[in-house]
Amino acid sequence: MSKDGAFDLASGLGGKIEKKQVLSAVDKYEKYHVSFGGEEEERKANYTDMVNKYYDLVTSFYEFGWGESFHFAHRWKGESLRESIKRHEHFLALQLGLKRGQKVLDVGCGIGGPLREIARFSSTCVTGLNNNEYQISRGTEVNRITGVDKTCNFVKLGCYQEIYRVLKPGQYFAAYEWCMTASFDPNNQDHQKIKVIWDKDLAADSPVPWYLPLDKSHFSLTGFRLTAIGRFITKNMVKALEFVGLAPEGSQRVQNFLEKAAEGLVEGGKREIFTPMYFFLARKPLAANQE
């Protein structure tokens, strides 16, 4: 149900940013980075703005190239990228032990691809938390189109600190992250409140490397848009759409930084110095002194 045509890509590009402001938003986003002269302090002080600009600028590219769910997945040989993504979402529902009618939070939910799949798979009611307004409006639209709008919704919230508070004692939190942050302190009691039950880098034993869809030396018909030829076509299409004014000025630059990011991901994946698939399952203790 993604908006995955060329005109959808052009019309969604920039998200909630006024079309005339896209170019200056690209400028501002790039300048947060060291390679564009950005300062670390400035970036840290403006993380919300930086993250929001990023998702306003890239969401329609993600939908065009990747689909409704914006994550990587452990993948078996013979499995398509889409199948592996859905299987991973089912895996999350199973790990959490989700039961019919339960209320679930998806923290940092994108446009709700995982949320819809998990709600349908486990017959649960899922609320997606996100601080990006454009993604919430897209997610709400797709919820309505797919008919899950009675059981799934979105709330705009910058939310990671809320996880422990809203979790009922004895209930679970599963996460799937691009990396562990250096600020995690195993000796910090607050960090230890939610007990980690198991954790694993799911990239480590994935028969198909997670970065393969982005690797330009790999060809796939089902993931054609992500291949070298597919990306070449998209690049020129975006150039033409921008030239005739259908896509906002600055669109090609968004494609350029996504291209750079894809190259970095493939490099990091090949050298095994980075994973976008670090999974952990944690449980809030029943009471403060209980395991």
Ligand SMILES: C[S@@+](CC[C@H](N)C(=O)[O-])C[C@H]1O[C@@H](n2cnc3c(N)ncnc32)[C@H](O)[C@@H]1O
């Ligand atoms: C890589 S996307 C993943 C989206 C979704 N989980 C999926 O797999 O399709 C990360 C999401 O987290 C959201 N996000 C980032 N920081 C956030 C914060 N502090 N509070 C709420 N949402 C946040 C972004 O807007 C984006 O939707």
